[in-house]
Amino acid sequence: MAKKFLGENFLLNSETAEKLYHQYAKELPIIDYHCHLSPQEIYENKTFRNLTEAWLGGDHYKWRVMRACGIDEELITGGADDYDKFLAWAKVVPQLLGNPLYHWTHLELQRFFGIDELLNEETAPVIWEQANAQLQSEGFGARDLITKSKVTVVCTTDDPADSLEYHLKIKKLEGFDTVVLPSFRPDKFLEINRATFKPWLAKLEAAAGKPIQNYGALLDALRERIDFFHEIGGRVSDHALDTLEYEKATLEEVEVIFAKALSQGSVTPEEERKYKSYTMVFLGKEYAARGWAMQLHIHALRNTNTAMFQRLGPDTGYDAINDGPLAEALARLLDAIEQDGGLPKTILYSLNPNDYWALASMMGSFQGGGVPGKIQFGTAWWFNDNKDGMIQQMHTLANFGVLSQFIGMLTDSRSFLSYTRHEYFRRLLCDVLGDWVERGEAPEDYDLLGRIVTDICYGNAKRYFAFPEA
Numbered sequence: 001m002a003k004k005f006l007g008e009n010f011l012l013n014s015e016t017a018e019k020l021y022h023q024y025a026k027e028l029p030i031i032d033y034h035c036h037l038s039p040q041e042i043y044e045n046k047t048f049r050n051l052t053e054a055w056l057g058g059d060h061y062k063w064r065v066m067r068a069c070g071i072d073e074e075l076i077t078g079g080a081d082d083y084d085k086f087l088a089w090a091k092v093v094p095q096l097l098g099n100p101l102y103h104w105t106h107l108e109l110q111r112f113f114g115i116d117e118l119l120n121e122e123t124a125p126v127i128w129e130q131a132n133a134q135l136q137s138e139g140f141g142a143r144d145l146i147t148k149s150k151v152t153v154v155c156t157t158d159d160p161a162d163s164l165e166y167h168l169k170i171k172k173l174e175g176f177d178t179v180v181l182p183s184f185r186p187d188k189f190l191e192i193n194r195a196t197f198k199p200w201l202a203k204l205e206a207a208a209g210k211p212i213q214n215y216g217a218l219l220d221a222l223r224e225r226i227d228f229f230h231e232i233g234g235r236v237s238d239h240a241l242d243t244l245e246y247e248k249a250t251l252e253e254v255e256v257i258f259a260k261a262l263s264q265g266s267v268t269p270e271e272e273r274k275y276k277s278y279t280m281v282f283l284g285k286e287y288a289a290r291g292w293a294m295q296l297h298i299h300a301l302r303n304t305n306t307a308m309f310q311r312l313g314p315d316t317g318y319d320a321i322n323d324g325p326l327a328e329a330l331a332r333l334l335d336a337i338e339q340d341g342g343l344p345k346t347i348l349y350s351l352n353p354n355d356y357w358a359l360a361s362m363m364g365s366f367q368g369g370g371v372p373g374k375i376q377f378g379t380a381w382w383f384n385d386n387k388d389g390m391i392q393q394m395h396t397l398a399n400f401g402v403l404s405q406f407i408g409m410l411t412d413s414r415s416f417l418s419y420t421r422h423e424y425f426r427r428l429l430c431d432v433l434g435d436w437v438e439r440g441e442a443p444e445d446y447d448l449l450g451r452i453v454t455d456i457c458y459g460n461a462k463r464y465f466a467f468p469e470a
């Protein structure tokens with residue numbers, strides 16, 4: 001007899017796994033320490049006009065598979081009617097068996113809308129009406145969806161020059177208990193050879209209220225913005241290191257490189273490496289001084305399709321996995337920060353699973369400072385955010401490090417309906433532990449196992465980040 005699809009024991013393949021999930025993981029609150037939700041939409045408690053806006057509005061995961069199923073771009077990111085876009089998605093979903101979107105789509109229908117039917121071309125009209133009626137009703141705004149999902153902390157992703165206007169406004173809201181905090185993402189100030197560098201420097205000047213005409217002034221401005229983020233409760237930074245290179249540099253060299261970038265608009269590859277390396281060491285030291293965690297998202301290969309990048313811009317489903325070198329440059333970067341004042345709490349993610357063993361072994365070289373799990377091997381990210389990828393990441397972490405110190409899952413999403421990814425992760429975690437018990441590879445000790453589950457799903461992240469309470 002086949003197991004019920006998406007039943008209460010979905011992904012749980014032993015009695016131990018079922019017990020761990022239902023008795024320890026299921027009801028825990030969520031700390032979503034990395035996502036791309038809009039603070040403005042949270043503040044405004046945005047309501048979604050329909051499932052198309054809520055589901056397909058910005059989710060490039062869905063856009064990719066729609067393209068792979070031959071759906072015309074007009075029905076994906078184009079100007080087609082909302083219902084036609086939804087119907088196109090409904091036609092695609094039955095084709096997605098094996099893709100996490102098939103599970104996530106039906107989990108979201110179940111958990112947020114109480115809809116158990118499978119989504120397909122035939123059920124689309126009824127599901128469209130039932131879900132939209134709820135989206136238009138009381139209790140389905142952005143903040144309501146966060147509250148319903150028991151999310152206690154949301155960390156958005158923000159530029160140093162951002163005013164954090166909406167984070168400040170959210171803090172004053174009555175009756176909304178979730179803490180919404182900014183994450184400091186200074187990528188645009190590292191990418192010295194990109195067209196965005198100077199325009200964003202101008203934005204930073206405006207935010208800092210002072211001119212930035214030399215490298216020292218840039219560092220002062222970044223330090224002031226880190227303090228601003230900290231005052232508002234920020235405790236996390238985030239860096240996209242699409243390639244990893246490290247080149248030792250002196251302050252004097254980097255000052256000259258920065259001046260050259262301002263006067264000539266570009267620098268040599270070696271100069272870029274020196275600028276980035278020195279600036280990353282500076283930032284790491286500032287993060288460590290404030291007890292922040294530094295996230296390094298490594299080896300994305302972005303905007304691979306030039307024509308579509310020019311048409312739609314970044315984060316539209318045209319990225320891939322990079323297979324560049326990692327270990328030596330990462331070790332030198334982490335070592336340089338450690339030697340220059342101490343490495344902050346650091347979370348290492350790679351988009352390339354081939355990097356997993358190198359990352360997981362690297363972790364062990366920089367643990368310490370009396371901080372449990374100081375260096376983290378980040379949860380399966382982006383293309384790896386699926387059943388096999390999550391299990392592979394947990395197995396690797398267990399084999400190389402200390403799984404019980406893992407700070408667990410995040411959504412990394414732009415959709416307010418994505419919190420079921422935490423449930424998905426929790427079920428897989430409990431199944432991994434349950435499998436070990438069933439095989440006699442772990443003791444059937446529910447005090448021990450239950451503590452590990454609650455720590456990974458919530459307690460470790462709470463302790464690790466020590467976010468300010470609401």
Ligand SMILES: O=C(O)[C@@H](O)[C@H](O)[C@H](O)C(=O)CO
Binds near residue numbers: 036297300
């Ligand atoms: O943080 C990133 O750079 C990536 O996560 C990127 O934002 C990507 O679009 C994403 O959200 C993957 O889930």
